[in-house]
Amino acid sequence: MIVAVPTVFHPPAPAPEALVRWPDAFGTRFTLFVDTEEEFDWSAGFRRDGFTTSAMAAVPEAHRRFSERGIGLVYLVDYPIARDPAAVAFLQEPLADGRSEVGAQLHPWVTPPFEERVSVSNSFAGNLTEAVEAAKLDRLGHAIDRAFGRPPRAYRAGRYGLGPHTLRLLAARGYRVDTSMRATFDYSREGGPDYSGIGNAAFRTGPHQTLLELPFTTIFTGRLRRRGGVLHKRLARLPRGTAIAARLGLLNRVPLTPEGVSRSEALEAIRVSVGEGLRLLNFAFHSPSLVPGHTPYVRDAADLRRFWAWWEGVLDLLDRLNVRPATVDEVLQAA
DSSP: OBOOOOSOOOOOOOOGGGBOOOOGGGOEEEEEEEEEOOBOOTTSOOOSSOOBOGGGGGHHHHHHHHHTTTOOOEEEEOHHHHTOHHHHHHHHHHHTSSSOEEEEEEOGGGSSOOOBOOOTGGGSGGGSOHHHHHHHHHHHHHHHHHHHSSOOOEEEEGGGOOOTTHHHHHHHTTOOEEOOOBTTOBOGGGTOOBOTTOOSSOEEESGGGOEEEOOBOEEEESTTGGGHHHHHHHHTTSTTHHHHHHHTTSOEEEESSSSSOOHHHHHHHHHHHHHTTOOEEEEEEEGGGGSTTSBTTBOSHHHHHHHHHHHHHHHHHHHHTTEEEOOHHHHHHHO
16 A cells, blocks of 8 residues: 655745736736535545535536626536536536636545555645656546546645645646645645745746646735734644634634635735735635535535625625636736
């Protein structure tokens, strides 16, 4: 059996010359990536079986809500979705809107070949040997190409699990965009990567800087936000340190997602990010959250109403601030 590589992957902050200088005509924009995946028990251990894909039936109606506002979504499809004809069918109409597209998301525990043992460490694909990670990327990419008639060019590692070989493997397979880095988050306690050095700015990376990295946006709010990166990490070592700091209005780390983030937190984070000149905001959510009972974030009908109220408030604010949606094509051309 193949075991995980023990070294924590710790990508450094990008060099100044790697940062994208967006042209004035690009304005301030946002992207929306959907982790389009199977439903499983988030509180249980990882398994190769026991999952379903029924929540995909909610995608067409959800997509229409975003499409009415001119938003194109990037559906980061994983292997169980790409191999399920019914799930693929639910995505055909959304992908025909002229602005949305299919990307790839690798959940290694449900993506063949199954040469590694199932474990928390191996749930981060970047911990696998290079050969196994490459083989899983190939199976996933081929499944998406067969299902949708186009190869993916945007990628997110499941659980944000990049590793030392991943970017080179992606570039060799024709990917143009990676969005695996979750700005300021550190997964090293679970054996995952540490993105403490990664901020919100888009940058070029990979071999010969052929990949565009779009970090999952995370904004620090509160009176101490300018010291956010260092201070938040110190507070995390204290019992309820980060929660107390957030409640006191001192420091709050806010990822741009409706999952586990209140609407008021998100609205403040957007105001801060735009006020401080961030030119591209990157939002995300998981497709199973479209149906109650599949994620810890949408447990019942009331949670689902809050999910959609979150988006209504966020999209209204973005509109007032003249932050417009961007497609992958528009982002690549501007970069």
